[in-house]
Amino acid sequence: ISAGMTAHSAILQALYHREVTGEGTSIQVSLFDAVADWMNVPVLQNDYSGYHTARAGVKHPSLAPYGAYRCADGKDVIFSVQNDREWVNFCEKFLRQPELTRTPGFADNMERLGHRAELDEIIERRFSELSCHEAMQELEAAGLAYGRLNEVADISNHPHVRRVGVGTPKGIVDTIAPAAIFNSERSSLRPVPALGAHTQAVREEVRGLLRERAASA
Structure with missing residues (x-):
């Protein structure tokens, strides 16, 4: 890719x-x-600051808090705090703990990175009190970037997913449409050929190339 x-x-x-x-x-x-x-960002951090970027899963190696948290209804919401303003809003409007912005270990991003486990415990408790819908509403009110962590079936049934029918030897397959939209037109894809459908055409093309090569030799 x-x-x-x-x-x-x-x-x-x-x-x-x-x-x-x-x-x-x-x-x-x-x-x-x-x-x-x-890999430029972690390499530059390694080369110029001595900071070793550990594997973080859906968490961010350079930001805290950042990641997916389980809500009361068993669904996960992923969100991030990317600057001091967002941290203040998150503590005041979501956690309801404005004093955290002044608490040693949590005051700035570098401190929070060093105390990620303790911070996650506080955040997990708050998320466990809210449904997925409630959590997203409160994150929206706090002005934070967030999203629901979907399962594959959730994406398949999502109302914003665009699909396009592709013909195959076994019938039409409704695949997700290409992301780019040109001239506001609906996407269209050529049908998938049956096994061996182009064999003869390819052979004739190869024979033609061989004849041309022999003629020019």
């Missing part, structure tokens, strides 16, 4: 460069380089 996305972006840049300058561009993308580029 990383290499494909990197190549796609690079091709678009090269096309724009050609449009502006008339010059072509040679592009090289490797799997390793693409993934390494995605």
